[in-house]
Amino acid sequence: MSKVTETAAALAAPLAEAQGCTVWDVEYVKEAGTWYLRVFLDKEGGLSLDDCEAVSRPLSDQLDEADPTEGSYILEVGSPGLNRVLKKKEHFDASIGKQVEVHLYRPVEGKKQYVGTLNGYEDGDILLENGFRLAKKDVAQVRLYVDF
Numbered sequence: 001m002s003k004v005t006e007t008a009a010a011l012a013a014p015l016a017e018a019q020g021c022t023v024w025d026v027e028y029v030k031e032a033g034t035w036y037l038r039v040f041l042d043k044e045g046g047l048s049l050d051d052c053e054a055v056s057r058p059l060s061d062q063l064d065e066a067d068p069t070e071g072s073y074i075l076e077v078g079s080p081g082l083n084r085v086l087k088k089k090e091h092f093d094a095s096i097g098k099q100v101e102v103h104l105y106r107p108v109e110g111k112k113q114y115v116g117t118l119n120g121y122e123d124g125d126i127l128l129e130n131g132f133r134l135a136k137k138d139v140a141q142v143r144l145y146v147d148f
Contacts, residue, residue, distance in 0.1 A: 024042040035071065
């Protein structure tokens, strides 16, 4: 599967750059019996539908030519959203000082979910305000926190 996501990311990057965007993440997942190849884009000031379309159309053609999958899939190009999942070091680095929501595999100090300001990211550990550290082995998912 990593070959699929790596190929899609490599093909999408110059197309996204031409639109003033960056590739935030790529995932290749099976849901309800159907494979989805999702390319998430980010853009300073916000992503538009035109940006997504400008990347999606040529990317679809390039993926057809490269043929990185064994079967059929649905290509989706869009935004990771306001409450985007942070996965890569660069995601965490760009989010220092922002509110995050951390979901844990098991309770730490009696809680499985924490919301706080991201102060750092060290070797996969999440550092929140007041020096509170959540170990990589305990962290299931980290998202930007949006309070409506």
